[in-house]
Amino acid sequence: MPQVPLVEMKGITKRFPGVLANDHVSFEARSGEIHALLGENGAGKSTLMSILTGLYRPDEGQIFIKGKPVQLKNPKEAIGLGIGMVHQHFRLVQPFSVAENIVLGMKNLGLFIKKEKVEKEIEELSRRFALKVEPKAKIWQLSVGEQQRVEIVKMLYRGAEILILDEPTAVLTPQEVRELFKTLRQTANQGKAVILITHKLNEVMEIADRITVLRGGKSVATVNKVETNKIELTKLMVGREAMLVVDKKPPDLGPVILQLENVNCLSDKGYPALKDASLEIRGGEILGVAGVAGNGQRELAEVITGLRRVTRGKVKIGNKDYTNVSPREVIEARVAYIPEDRVGMGLVPNLNAMENVILKNYREKPVCGPLFINGDYVKNRARQLVDDFNIKMTGVDKAVKLMSGGNLQKLLFAREVSCEPQLIVAVYPVRGLDVSAIEAVHDILLAQREAGVAILFISEDLDEIFKLSDRIAVLYDGQVMDVLPTGKTNVEEVGMLMAGTRPEREVG
Amino acid sequence: MPAPVIQQGSPFTIKLEKRLTTSRLNNILIPVISVFLALVVGAIFIYVTGNDPVKIYQTMLKGAFGSKYGISETVVKAIPLILTGLAVSIAFKMQLWNIGAEGQLYMGAWAAAYVALFMPDLPGFLVLPTMFLFGFLGGAIWALIPAIPRALIGVNETITTLLLNYVAILWFGYFVYGPWRDPKGFNFPLSAAFPEAARLPSMFDTRVHYGLIIGLVAVVIIYIMLKHTKWGYEIRVIGESPNAARYAGMNIVRNILLVMILSGGLAGIAGMSEVAGLTHRLQPTISPGYGYTAIIIAWLAKLNPFAILLVSFLFGGLLVGGYSVQTLGLPAATAYMLQGLILFFVLGGELFNRYRLRIRERGGK
Numbered sequence: 001m002p003q004v005p006l007v008e009m010k011g012i013t014k015r016f017p018g019v020l021a022n023d024h025v026s027f028e029a030r031s032g033e034i035h036a037l038l039g040e041n042g043a044g045k046s047t048l049m050s051i052l053t054g055l056y057r058p059d060e061g062q063i064f065i066k067g068k069p070v071q072l073k074n075p076k077e078a079i080g081l082g083i084g085m086v087h088q089h090f091r092l093v094q095p096f097s098v099a100e101n102i103v104l105g106m107k108n109l110g111l112f113i114k115k116e117k118v119e120k121e122i123e124e125l126s127r128r129f130a131l132k133v134e135p136k137a138k139i140w141q142l143s144v145g146e147q148q149r150v151e152i153v154k155m156l157y158r159g160a161e162i163l164i165l166d167e168p169t170a171v172l173t174p175q176e177v178r179e180l181f182k183t184l185r186q187t188a189n190q191g192k193a194v195i196l197i198t199h200k201l202n203e204v205m206e207i208a209d210r211i212t213v214l215r216g217g218k219s220v221a222t223v224n225k226v227e228t229n230k231i232e233l234t235k236l237m238v239g240r241e242a243m244l245v246v247d248k249k250p251p252d253l254g255p256v257i258l259q260l261e262n263v264n265c266l267s268d269k270g271y272p273a274l275k276d277a278s279l280e281i282r283g284g285e286i287l288g289v290a291g292v293a294g295n296g297q298r299e300l301a302e303v304i305t306g307l308r309r310v311t312r313g314k315v316k317i318g319n320k321d322y323t324n325v326s327p328r329e330v331i332e333a334r335v336a337y338i339p340e341d342r343v344g345m346g347l348v349p350n351l352n353a354m355e356n357v358i359l360k361n362y363r364e365k366p367v368c369g370p371l372f373i374n375g376d377y378v379k380n381r382a383r384q385l386v387d388d389f390n391i392k393m394t395g396v397d398k399a400v401k402l403m404s405g406g407n408l409q410k411l412l413f414a415r416e417v418s419c420e421p422q423l424i425v426a427v428y429p430v431r432g433l434d435v436s437a438i439e440a441v442h443d444i445l446l447a448q449r450e451a452g453v454a455i456l457f458i459s460e461d462l463d464e465i466f467k468l469s470d471r472i473a474v475l476y477d478g479q480v481m482d483v484l485p486t487g488k489t490n491v492e493e494v495g496m497l498m499a500g501t502r503p504e505r506e507v508g
Numbered sequence: 509m510p511a512p513v514i515q516q517g518s519p520f521t522i523k524l525e526k527r528l529t530t531s532r533l534n535n536i537l538i539p540v541i542s543v544f545l546a547l548v549v550g551a552i553f554i555y556v557t558g559n560d561p562v563k564i565y566q567t568m569l570k571g572a573f574g575s576k577y578g579i580s581e582t583v584v585k586a587i588p589l590i591l592t593g594l595a596v597s598i599a600f601k602m603q604l605w606n607i608g609a610e611g612q613l614y615m616g617a618w619a620a621a622y623v624a625l626f627m628p629d630l631p632g633f634l635v636l637p638t639m640f641l642f643g644f645l646g647g648a649i650w651a652l653i654p655a656i657p658r659a660l661i662g663v664n665e666t667i668t669t670l671l672l673n674y675v676a677i678l679w680f681g682y683f684v685y686g687p688w689r690d691p692k693g694f695n696f697p698l699s700a701a702f703p704e705a706a707r708l709p710s711m712f713d714t715r716v717h718y719g720l721i722i723g724l725v726a727v728v729i730i731y732i733m734l735k736h737t738k739w740g741y742e743i744r745v746i747g748e749s750p751n752a753a754r755y756a757g758m759n760i761v762r763n764i765l766l767v768m769i770l771s772g773g774l775a776g777i778a779g780m781s782e783v784a785g786l787t788h789r790l791q792p793t794i795s796p797g798y799g800y801t802a803i804i805i806a807w808l809a810k811l812n813p814f815a816i817l818l819v820s821f822l823f824g825g826l827l828v829g830g831y832s833v834q835t836l837g838l839p840a841a842t843a844y845m846l847q848g849l850i851l852f853f854v855l856g857g858e859l860f861n862r863y864r865l866r867i868r869e870r871g872g873k
Contacts, residue, residue, distance in 0.1 A: 307754060328757030337755070345751045351744065359745065359756045368738050375736065 004067040006031045006193040007052065007083075007162055012061035014047055021047040023217040024061070029162065029193040034184055036196045036204045039214035040237055040293050040460050045197045048214070049164050053085045054078035065162075084155030085164040090147050092139045098122070099135040102154045125156055130186045145176035152183065163187060164195040169203060170269075181207045199237075199294060201230045201499055213237055230499035231492070237292065238462050238498075248446055251470045254283025256319065257423050257454035258304065263313035265303050273299040275478040276313065281454040283422065286445065288469030288486075289458040290494050293428075296478040297458045298340055301427045304456070305337045306330040317423065331360055336416035338409075338426040346412045349401035353393060354382040356400050357415050385414040390440070406437025413444050424448060427458045442468060462491055476500045534861055539808055542857035546849035553845065554838075564833055564842070571832025572825035578832075580714035584786065585824035587716075588613065588795065590723035591778035592802035593809065593816040594730050595647075599771040601734065601811050602747040604764060608654065608669030609775040610799025611676030612647035616776025617783045618680050619646030621790050624706035624783075625688065625699060632705040639706060639780055640722075647776020648769040650676060655768030659761045665768075673799070684790050699790035708785035719781030724817070726774060731813040743767060775799060796827070797844075804851040823847070 005028040014022040022044045029035040039045045050056045052063065054072035063070055065081050072078045092101050099119050119135040126133045131149045139147060148168060155163055165184075169177045184207060188194050198204060204211055205225065212222040213236040220236050259280045267273035274296050281287045291297060302308035304315060306327040315323045317333050330337075339345045347356050358367050358378055366377050382396040391410045393403050400408060409429065416424065426445065430438040445468060449455055459465050465472055466486060474481040474497035481497040496502075551561035572582050592609040599606035620643040623635065630638060654668035683699075690700040708718040734740035746753040746763055753760055782794050805823055809815035830843025 305755075306757075326757060327754060328759075331757045339755060341751065344749055345755050348745055348749045348752045350748050355741070355744070358741075359752065362738060362741055362756075371738065372736050373738055373741055 003030060005029060005064075006066060007195075008064040008067075009048070009052065010062045010064070012048060012051060012058045012063075014044075014051060014056060014058050020217050022051070022058070025214065025217070025219045027212055027219060027222075029195050031161075031191050031193055032188055033209040034188050034194045034196060034207055036198055036208035036211045037214065038198060038201075038204055038211050038233065038237060040199055043214040043237075044217040045214055046166065047217075049085065049166065049195070049197060052078065052162075053083055053164065079158055079160075082159055082161035083164070084158060084160030084162065086148065086151040086155060086166065086168060088166045088168075088170060090151055092147060092150060094138075094140040096139060097135065098133055098137050098139065098142075098150050098153075101139060101150060102135075102157050106158070122153060122157065125153055129153075129156060129183060129190070131156075131183050143176075145172050145179065148172070148176075148180065149183070152187075156187070160192070162193045162195065164197065166197045167199075168196070169198070169200065177203075199292060201233055201292070204233065205230060230501065231495050234292070234495045234499045235491075238460060238495075248468075249450065251282075251285045251449070252452070253285060254452050254454075256280050257283050257317065258456065259314075259316040259319075260304075261314040261316070263303055263315060264311045265299050265308050266311060267299060273478050274303065277475075277478065277480045278313075279473050279480055279483055281423070281456055283452045283454050284449060285470040286449050286455040286457050286468050287483075288465035288472045289456065289475055290462060290465050290472055291460075291475035291498055293460050295475045297427060297475060299478075300475065301337065301339070301425050301456070301458060304330070304423075304425055305335060334420060334422045336419060336421035336424045338412060338416060338424070338429050340427040340431075342409055342412050343401065347400050347408060350399050352398055353386065353396040353400055353403075353411060354378050356411065357382045357385060357396075360415060360419050381418075385411070385418060389414040389444075406433045406440070409433060409437060410440055413441065417444060417448060421448075421453055423454045423456070425456045425458075428460065429457075430459070430461075430464065462494060465494075466491070474498055535810065538857045538861050539854055542853040543808075543850055546846065546853040549853075550842075550846045550849050554842070557838075559836070559838060564836065564838065567833050567836060568826070568829025568843075572829040576714070578828060580712065580716050581828045582821060582824040583716045583720060584714075585827045586820040587719040587723050587785070588778040588782055588798040589801060589805055589820035589823055590817055591719075591726060591781065592775050592798050593805040593820055594726055594813060595771045595774035595778070596799075596802045597806035597809070597811040597813070597816060598730060598734070598743070598774070599767055600806055602743050602763065602767050603750075604655075604658070604767060604771070605666040606651060606669050606768065606771050607666055607803065608651060608672050608676075608772070608799070609778075609802050610795060610797065611669070611673035612650045612772040612775035613779035613782070613795055613799050614673075614676040614680045615650040615779065616643040616647035616773075617779030617790070617794055618676075618683065619643055619776065620780035621688070621699060621702070621783055624702040628703075635703075635705040636708065636784065639784055640777065643776045643780025644773040645776070647779065648773035650776070651768040651772020652765065655765050658768075659764040680790070680794075681792055684792050688790060690789075697792050701789045702784065706784060707788050708781060710785070715786065717781070717785030719778075719785040722777060722781055726777075727813045727817050730774075734813070739766075775802075801847060804847060804854070807851070808854050 008028040010026050012022050012025045025044065025048055027048065037045050037048070047056065051058050054075040054077055057073070063072060070081060093104065096104070099115065099122055102122060103113060103118055122133065122135045131153055133146065133149050133153050139150065142150065152163070168180060172180060184194050196208060208225050210222060210224055211228065211233065213220045213233065215237060260278055262276040262278055263274050264272065264276060265274045277296070277300065279287065289297060289300065299308055303310050306325050306329065310323050314321060317335060322330060322333065343349050348359070358373070361367050362373065366374060368374065379396065386393065386396060389410050391407050391414065393407060400411065403411070430441050433441065445455060445457065457468060469486050471483055471485050472489060472494060473483045474494055476498060477500060481502065484493070547565070551565070554561040554564050570578070572578050592613060595609050595612070596606050620639040623630070623639045623642050627638070650672060651669070654665050654672060657663035657668070658665040685697045688699045690698055693700070710717045734743065742753070742758050742763055745756065746758060746760055750760060778798065779794065783790060787794060801823055805816055805819045809819045826843050826846060830840045833842055834840050
């Protein structure tokens with residue numbers, strides 16, 4: 001007879017303006033298990049856990065703790081019910097000691113904190129769960145791994161039965177990861193439920209007992225670790241429905257436009273993000289980049305567009321060296337860039353459509369004279385683009401943040417394409433868009449391909465990649481695993497490469 | 509983003525919801541109501557001190573706007589407020605928190621005075637333009653000092669610009685009390701009077717001087733610059749979204765330096781116009797905190813140059829009104845109390861411009 005789950009979430013639905021973040025998601029975690037919540041960025045993992053910790057209230061659905069229905073109105077109530085979360089960004093007061101941070105905000109301490117008693121309790125906890133922390137140390141003296149341990153102890157001290165960790169390994173070194181996993185196993189062995197939010201398959205296979213996969217806001221499956229493998233999980237994560245075949249003409253290949261030679265760079269946190277990545281794209285072809293999000297895609301786009309420093313290797317555009325040049329020089333080499341953050345990077349939300357349309361060419365004639373921007377010209381150009389690309393908006397003089405996601409993306413494409421690029425770098429260009437907007441984006445990309453533009457197309461949707469790309473590069477852990485012609489590969493092979501496994505290929 | 513819940517434990521929850529747009533009406537109505545409420549709270553305070561708030565406000569209004577003298581004095585006070593208000597607003601537009609207009613004003617005055625006092629060989633018609641240039645440079649350099657570490661290594665400019673105010677005022681004081689003190693001045697801490705060629709002429713038989721023209725021209729130039737030029741466009745993009753600016757290939761470091769130079773320069777011109785137009789010599793204090801009041805003005809005016817013009821006149825009136833209540837036994841600092849209250853309420857009122865108040869019954873949707 002199965003035990004009553006410690007947590008059960010049934011039919012959880014959460015809508016944000018314009019986004020269905022959770023769509024009837026079901027999830028449960030039992031005492032004594034490590035349960036991984038697996039999914040790509042934007043799959044709805046964080047939203048689901050924010051609901052469980054009382055940060056958001058679900059629009060629909062029910063939550064049961066130890067079989068009893070509960071209403072979590074705020075984080076305090078969630079903590080009271082034994083739900084504790086360790087966030088990716090720690091919530092610690094740097095100048096305070098470990099012990100002070102752990103009791104911070106607790107109510108039942110009396111007027112004066114019995115420091116010795118608290119410190120003793122912390123030491124005991126840390127022994128029981130194999131979590132080395134020094135209660136008297138100040139937070140600022142601790143490494144990131146140690147700070148994370150403090151967060152965990154903080155939750156256990158508050159009597160957490162359900163411990164949620166949001167991407168806990170993102171900030172850790174491999175040694176610290178091993179240490180953390182030991183702790184998590186010990187914690188689970190003491191009868192607690194550990195929920196691990198992650199998109200890293202290796203970790204899931206190493207530590208989880210069960211895995212719930214989320215995709216596009218829905219829970220697709222819950223599987224036992226021993227009954228699955230990385231390839232199946234990849235498929236669940238990225239989804240694989242009927243393959244769409246578009247009748248696109250065979251590529252009319254032009255000269256090599258973009259060339260990366262053994263490019264290395266660092267992530268924002270200072271770890272290697274690209275490792276000897278090499279690839280090339282010719283005019284008139286779409287190179288799709290497949291990979292689970294967070295394996296170097298963002299960095300790949302940024303080294304090409306001049307926004308990130310290359311530590312080793314070469315970037316060539318049109319056979320000229322463009323390694324570590326300024327973004328402006330890349331723009332002037334007619335490279336269009338559809339960034340991942342379309343609002344805030346690609347477009348300025350508080351400025352109007354006219355002002356956004358000239359973001360790339362505001363320096364050039366006839367947009368701008370020696371001093372003044374030509375207002376009439378800009379207005380006409382904005383109206384022209386709005387018409388040509390069928391963009392719906394209230395007016396070119398209204399802030400673009402009022403536009404819908406699809407129209408924003410069309411505006412962004414309109415501007416980038418109208419600058420007559422030789423290379424387009426598009427990062428997750430259809431993420432979060434509705435079907436008609438997705439089609440519009442695909443049409444634009446295919447039209448540009450036919451016009452002889454080289455296109456680097458980064459996506460997390462394999463169907464889309466197979467539909468549009470002429471060749472597919474697979475990115476895993478910052479490495480280009482392989483570059484395959486679309487006609488000579490299949491989803492299985494690409495899926496295995498995405499999981500970091502090189503399939504045995506028959507010769508010939 | 510979860511909406512912040514500001515009250516709990518009652519049958520109602522009061523929630524703040526982010527507004528997507530701010531309506532034009534709200535943009536005007538909210539500051540006006542804020543100022544009104546500030547005056548109400550000020551009235552309560554005045555009442556508690558045993559005075560009649562209605563009478564006090566009447567006296568202030570009359571003092572500031574009730575006579576030709578009052579109006580002219582209000583304009584005199586408005587001149588440095590316009591210039592410093594523009595100075596800080598242009599920096600604020602790029603999210604550079606230049607709190608140092610006060611010090612930049614003093615350095616501008618000092619540099620302009622150097623021309624007036626120690627360059628006697630300059631032909632007469634060149635004296636004022638040179639003072640103008642030096643005034644600009646004095647303020648600009650003073651603003652550039654904190655701008656460089658801000659641009660290159662991200663040193664917080666709020667603190668550095670603020671602290672440099674004290675340095676500038678002490679520097680200024682050192683010269684007035686020391687090397688630049690007029691030997692024929694009966695030991696008063698005053699410099700020698702500026703020669704006639706170093707004085708901005710007055711207008712209308714009042715103390716109003718040509719600094720007013722400088723201020724008005726600056727308003728128009730800054731407005732056009734921000735709205736219609738390439739540089740103004742860059743400033744707006746960087747202020748709204750530094751990431752988008754980087755993406756568009758804008759040089760952020762250069763823009764930080766240039767904007768701070770312009771900001772400091774405008775404040776420096778405010779100092780130049782004070783000494784050349786009004787005091788005609790250096791004295792220990794040349795500003796009752798114009799550079800700080802400018803921050804309130806820029807904020808109230810939502811960084812719009814023409815609104816700065818209007819708000820500067822109102823605040824000039826508040827200062828003059830403050831002097832006039834002294835005859836009723838209240839200190840002139842009453843004006844500063846009201847200024848503080850106004851800022852307090854205007855900043856508070858901003859909340860309602862950006863968020864909408866929603867009151868719901870518990871458990872409801």
